Structures are given as structure tokens and as C-alpha cells.
Amino acid sequence: MKNIIDDEYKNIVKVVQELVDEKFLVPIESSGLNSMADPLYKRYRIVYEENSDTLEENVELMDELNGHLYFKINIDVYKQDLKLYKKHRYYVRLFSDFMKKNSNLLKIQCSINERSFEVFGDEKFLKEDSLAKEMFKAMDLDMNILNFYMAPEPFFFYKSTEKTPQNILIVENKDTFYTVRKLMLEGKQIFDMEFSTVIYGEGKKILRSLEDIYYNDNVSYINNAENNFYYWGDIDKEGIWIYQSLKEAYSSFNFKLLKEAYKKMLELSKIYGIHKNKKSQKVKIDRITELDSETEKAVLDIALKDNYIPQEIISYRRLIEK
Structure with a gap:
């Protein structure tokens, strides 16, 4: 029984000392020490703060941390x-x-x-x-x-062939995915380029969904170092961040911006205007060195001011007109 009491007292000493160290308790030195081998003061003052925890709760938390x-x-x-x-x-x-x-x-x-x-x-x-x-x-x-x-996120894509090397286009939004797929089915080019696969990025989910190429035999042809990957998204901070994050995450692939699309978006914004994002986008972006200096400046000026031009500004009609 004495051993049990001694062990319990040692635990009390430990908890009290920790509460003193954390400034939840202050010893009242005038009260004097008890006569135990590991002495404690007979009285302590509780340090109260506005909305502070109770001493009992702090003791419970310390006890829990110390052994449970x-x-x-x-x-x-x-x-x-x-x-x-x-x-x-x-x-x-x-x-x-x-x-x-x-x-x-x-x-x-x-x-x-x-x-x-x-x-x-x-x-x-x-x-x-x-x-x-x-x-x-x-x-x-x-x-x-x-x-x-x-x-991985579900991987949505359309392919006309698995022959490699080939041009692969990743688009940020669903409507543009279906528009590009329609053009491919019709045997038409996109900005005078031939694409054999289009991937629906679904915003930033593409950073996860693209991992499927390592596990899914149906899309293993995409994992070919000689393929050319082109990205086309919204002109805003998140759209640029997605592209730059893809380049970093999949550095073994040859990633490029679909530059002609961004130039066309800027051109059409003179007709339809530039829009303000409802919420500030918190992501950080770097310079876009793939673009010429004039286009880069225009794109960054829009993005860094939390404005945007949606990808959908380029409709099917705009893509087939010469």
C-alpha cells in the first residue's frame, strides 16, 4: 500500500511541477513545504486568465499526456x-x-x-x-x-490513336474538352495543330488524375517521353498555377503552353471584357517564359489582379473560323 501511495505522490509532484513551469500555478512560499522526500509547497495560487481553463481540467490534460x-x-x-x-x-x-x-x-x-x-x-x-x-x-x-x-482522380480523355509520339492537349474545363473532342472527331485541327488525345483536367484535379497513366494499361501510351503535352486553361492565377505545377510534378514530360490559345483569349477579351474573380486565389505563380514578353505581361497583369478570362471565351465557332 505504501508503494502505491508513494507512486501516486510522485505523479502528483510531476504534474504540479509542470503546472508551475507552464505558469498555471504559483507556489505560495509563505505556506512552507510539506515534509515529504520530494517536497511541495502547502499552498499554490491559481493563475487566472480571461477564459482560462480550470486547474482541474489542466491537471487532467497533463495526466493524460503523461501516461495515456x-x-x-x-x-x-x-x-x-x-x-x-x-x-x-x-x-x-x-x-x-x-x-x-x-x-x-x-x-x-x-x-x-x-x-x-x-x-x-x-x-x-x-x-x-x-x-x-x-x-x-x-x-x-x-x-x-x-x-x-x-x-487518383478519375481520368477523362478521348483518343483518336495510340500511335506515339503524338500531341496531347490538356484543357482545364469540361465544355472546352467536348469542343476539342468534337473537332477531333470531325478531323479538324486546333490552332493549326494535330492532336491525337485530349484530356479533361477538371481544374487542379489533373495533378492527381494524370497519375493514372502509371497504373492504367489503357492509357500507358501517354507515358511516352517523346509525346508533346500542351496545356490550355483559364487566364487567371489558378489556371497558370495548374500548368506550372504540372510541369514541376511531371518533369519528365515535355510540357508546353498552347500559346496560340492564350493570344486568342486576349484578343477576344477586347470584345467580351475581362472579369473579376469572386474570391481571391491564394496560389503563387512564376513568370511565364514560354510566352513572348508582350503576351506574358498581359496575362500576368490579369492574373495578379485576381481578374480572369475564361477558357470558354473561345467557342467552337471561333476555333473553326479562319
């Missing part, structure tokens, strides 16, 4: 910032319980959304909630400890 979580979780950040732990606590405990009781399930890899639901009861938490990255950073753990794979 999965052993690989680095608790140092949380011990220094209990408010951060409170913010993450629900998901930290779900992760900890899973790792302690069901880590054997990680032997079999599954998709990120499947794993997210299995661990957190929320299929979108790992992939879409910024709290997930923040939490794993605080725990000093790599999210890949959960052994998942990223599921």
Missing part, C-alpha cells in the same frame, strides 16, 4: 501549449486508441479516405481537414504511419 497516449506521440509541444492539445484532443485520442488497439490493421494498405474513416470516423479528415496536418506535425509523426495510398 500512444507511446510514439511526442507530447512536448502539447505540454507547452495545453490549448493546442485541447484543440487536437478529440482526434489525438482517436489516433492513440487506434494505434494501441488496432495497429495490426495497418499491415494492409488502403486508400486515404478508407483509412481516415477507419481511424477517425471521418473519411475526409486526413485528406481535406487542415487540422490533420497540424496535429501530425505537433505529434512529430509522419501521416504515412497510417499506411494509406492516394486514390
